[in-house]
Amino acid sequence: MPQHASPKRRMELEAPDRFRPVVDHELCKKCKKCVSECSYRALEFVDGAVKPIGGCVACGRCLSVCPAQCIEIRQIQSMFPPHANFNERVRRGIMSQATTGGVLLTSCGTDIPYPVMFDELLLDAAQVTNPAIDPLREVVETATFVGGRKGRLEVKENGHLHIEKEPGPMVAMDMPIMIGHISLGSVSYNAQKALFAAAKELNILAGSGEGGLHKDFNVFSQNLVSEVASGRFGVTGDYLKRTAAVEIKIGQGAKPGHGGHLPGEKVSALISQTRMIPLGTDALSPYPHHDIYSIEDLQQLISVVKEATEYKVPIGVKIAAVHNVGAIASGIVRAGADFITIDGFRGGTGSTPRIIRDHVGLPIEVAISVVDQRLTKEGLRNRVTVFAGGSIRSSADMIKAIALGADAVMVCTAAMVAMGCRVCQQCHRGVCSWGIATQREELVSRLDPEVAAARVVRLFRSWNEELKEILGAMGIDSVESLVGNRDRLRYFGPNSKIAEIMGVKHVGEGWG
């Protein structure tokens, strides 16, 4: 355990600020709203004027509340001598670690400009040989069923249908979107309430996250997926039985192989209650589940959760996309999971070491197609529902993820942005000025759950409409027919090896 002596700070050696709010004093009405709204305390009212005093993170709260619209946030660029290799980011990391000696903490998804394969894929459309469908006038089905597709129907010789095997429990969603697991603790009560209310309104699923389920949220339980993570926070028999599905969290895209760590400052009375932990202590999630050291052990945890829920709800497993994701997914299906969630490395988080967020895992585009191909090859794909997550930014990403092999997508950051998040990557500090990733009451109250829920609802409704537009253009009348339909994708990028791995043809390649 590292013991840091309290570092002697030398201001001139520390990294300078990246952003500065600039106030146009001629327009400023001196209402001081920006000063009181800045939870990072980057503004001060001195000598009759608002002045920046350092620490700005560009969250944009001040300029959004300014009645005179007189604040502009500028990026301070001139501080570092240009060097492409030792770039500013690298140098800032060194300076910060030299001061604190700690593991750099960050949040949200990685901000490194890695290539995004979603942006290198083009979709197909129907022309002449198959007719396009007008989704405004004809039915294009986007309902999605979550659960193990283990049923078998047989057609008897006399033409009668016979249910050879009952399907497992299934949950219906109106669109192929699930709001991912965002725990109470990482986000505020109001933020979680808004997400859950949106899920209920849209009739889709939302994840409870690792922090248990607040008693006020029982009304949403039929749209919730409860989570069993390594810390088992708030996991009781009742919690498992209440919700529409249960997910065993093995990993998260933003921090594969890393446990959770909710610092004691964030463990308020509310969090202590729902997580069932003492007030003010660190809530540590062990890195592994200590009862899972193999696929056989995972099978046991799946089985015990199935026993606990009396086989009435689907049980899933969430893993981070890592290098052998295909084989792992295959093992998970064989262990009896009804759905799998694959979380790509660009996925978001409320807190993670930057070294893991930025450098560990696989992009979801590759992971999902590898998993789909592997499960199909092994004859297992029809036994599970597959979710893809890890930076699904738009309906285009969603459609491409489905065509690459997902049944549905898991979305978090986009829903947060709809609620006000500006992706400033400060969630781990717990002072979110938008009232999302914080537990401070005065900040939490800034988020109106009803307004936020309505915005999330509108966002996903529009995505669903865009999905229908694309399906119609392709001449497909049900989203289920797009799942794993890689033939409707073409790769338009620099690396044809990627296309080969994803099982997607290069642009220009056709049937003959």
Place this chain on the structure above:
Amino acid sequence: MTAYDVWGERKKVGPFDPTTAIERKEGCVIIHADRRDEDGRLIHYKVLNDLVRQIMLEGQRHIVLDGVMGHRYIASTANRKDLYIEIHGTPGNNLGAFLDGPTIEVFGNAQDMTGNTMNSGKIIIHGNAWDVTGLAARGGTLLIKGNTGYRVGIHMKEYAGTKPTMVIGGTSKDYLGEYMAGGTIVVLNLNGKVDGSPVGMHLGAGIHGGKIFIRGRVEPHQLGPGAVINQVGEEDAAELDPLVAQFEHAFKTWVPRDWGMWVKISPASSRPFSGHYDPTSI
């Protein structure tokens, strides 16, 4: 009647009726878990647990499981406080997972993960309990007459009024009380020498709440990061006495109160990693 193949899929077999395994007696219901179907197969854990659930729903307060042979997940999520489950034989992994109230007494050994994420209740084992016993328990009592395996009492945590306790009559192996966030573990070392060590390495690694009491010796090199070792004081003895008495009562035995031979392992801090990270975002 259905049976299950290795994948847990339903499989048709002959007309074996599992309810024939139930025997009703005055004041209790006995389920004979060693009953076999006409193909000679032992009843599957799904069938056994289904029977147990049915009997629990009837409101029976005393259930006896006889001839248990490694049946897993027995009594998971059972939540009646006045329920007493008596098990003869060897229950399989995850006995009493998510348990919330009942008392389970095993006349034999238990396997791994007994009392997984238990909320309240009592599990008494008249034998050994092996790896990962009491994982993430946040309440209730585990009394084990014999020895335990690796990673016992991991991430036990206390919350509001509930506090998990575990008393082990014999020994335990490596990683006892890892990530521990509350509750009490007692290792009595009744079968070994009192000047020997009844525990393995990495004791209380990452402990940030709760206490571990050990009757016997613990060398500093056995401790995990974040754990500190102390002598048992008067206050500790007063806390230990009722726990030890509970053990004595459950197993009709006697435990010496030689507090001078005991040690106490406790966390150095409730925030072990507060200085580990650099939250400066850049």
